[in-house]
Amino acid sequence: MRTPCCDKENINKGAWSKQEDQKLIDYIQVHGEGCWGSIPKAAGLHRCGKSCRLRWLNYLRPDIKRGIFAQDEEDLIIKLHALLGNRWALIAGRLPGRTDNEVKNYWNSHIRRKLIKMGIDPNNHKLHKGFPSPHVFAAGTSSSSCDKSINKLEINNNNNNNNNNKISFIKSKSCDDEYINNSVSLTKKETSSLNLDLTIALPSPNKFVIPNNCESRKTRDMDIDLNC
DNA sequence: AAACCGTACAACCGCGATCCA
DNA sequence: GTGGATCGCGGTTGTACGGTT
Numbered sequence: 001m002r003t004p005c006c007d008k009e010n011i012n013k014g015a016w017s018k019q020e021d022q023k024l025i026d027y028i029q030v031h032g033e034g035c036w037g038s039i040p041k042a043a044g045l046h047r048c049g050k051s052c053r054l055r056w057l058n059y060l061r062p063d064i065k066r067g068i069f070a071q072d073e074e075d076l077i078i079k080l081h082a083l084l085g086n087r088w089a090l091i092a093g094r095l096p097g098r099t100d101n102e103v104k105n106y107w108n109s110h111i112r113r114k115l116i117k118m119g120i121d122p123n124n125h126k127l128h129k130g131f132p133s134p135h136v137f138a139a140g141t142s143s144s145s146c147d148k149s150i151n152k153l154e155i156n157n158n159n160n161n162n163n164n165n166k167i168s169f170i171k172s173k174s175c176d177d178e179y180i181n182n183s184v185s186l187t188k189k190e191t192s193s194l195n196l197d198l199t200i201a202l203p204s205p206n207k208f209v210i211p212n213n214c215e216s217r218k219t220r221d222m223d224i225d226l227n228c
Numbered sequence: 229a230a231a232c233c234g235t236a237c238a239a240c241c242g243c244g245a246t247c248c249a
Numbered sequence: 250g251t252g253g254a255t256c257g258c259g260g261t262t263g264t265a266c267g268g269t270t
Contacts, residue, residue, distance in 0.1 A: 014263085015238070037255060053256080054239065089258060100258075101238080109236050 012046045016055055020045055024052055025060055058101045065097025069106055077103060077111060082125045 012020070027043035033056065036049035045052060058064075069077070073095055080091040088100035088107075095103065107122075115122040 013240075015265095035255090049255080050241090050257095051239075057257095058238075086259065104259075105237050113235095 010046055011048050011051075013051075016047075016059075020047065021055070021060060024056060028056060028060075054101075058099045061099075063097055064099060069098075069110075073098070074106075074111060077107060078115075078125075081107065081111075081122075 023043050023045055024039075027039060031042070036053040039045070039049055039052050040047050043052075047055075076095060077091060080094060084090050086104075088104040092098050092100040092103045112122045115125075119127055121127075
């Protein structure tokens with residue numbers, strides 16, 4: 001049984017006041033981030049450290065870009081989600097000034113709905129079978145051809161050999177065809193000719209395993225560079 | 229004008245990973 | 250090697266707000 005992260009008795013919850021925000025900002029400006037457990041007491045806040053961390057990282061940090069997402073940001077989120085699944089922190093790491101919480105919210109409130117409207121299952125980026133007019137989202141919006149539309153991307157590392165890592169683009173065959181798992185296996189070199197330009201740095205072979213369900217967190221420190 | 233509904237987003241919660249004594 | 254503390258993440262909830270009936 002874990003002990004609670006904070007004493008529930010004396011702890012504020014819910015929306016932060018301006019005064020609380022200012023206290024946290026002032027403290028971090030002087031002492032820097034980190035040691036979240038001790039920050040509330042030191043800053044004179046009746047909040048738990050976890051709440052302070054969240055407030056700072058998701059809202060108060062000076063480098064946070066607020067406001068609506070640009071089209072290219074949205075495209076990138078879709079691409080990265082196809083690649084990484086619900087790894088919001090990793091996705092947000094590729095969007096300067098955006099937080100994982102913000103990306104996650106934007107996905108759930110905007111993109112998810114949009115994909116569903118387009119007949120695409122947001123969970124696996126596949127077209128729903130029998131969807132009347134599959135306006136497949138383009139993996140790169142610059143792509144005008146449906147043939148280039150990539151609906152799912154899988155990475156397999158079957159034999160723990162970096163050189164043999166295969167990146168499989170599950171793509172729709174054409175705009176009019178029913179959706180088919182038309183798996184195209186490409187080596188890393190071959191991907192350079194696609195709109196989705198991927199270079200993947202592998203920290204170690206056994207970290208480069210993305211399970212099909214993308215649930216495992218064992219790959220959280222995988223370093224992926226996308227140049228889109 | 230009031231009630232209802234849907235959306236957006238801030239914040240919380242629980243859990244696994246990591247750190248450190 | 251072990252266990253508690255802390256961190257970081259993703260899922261979920263709560264609520265404010267705008268639009269519709």
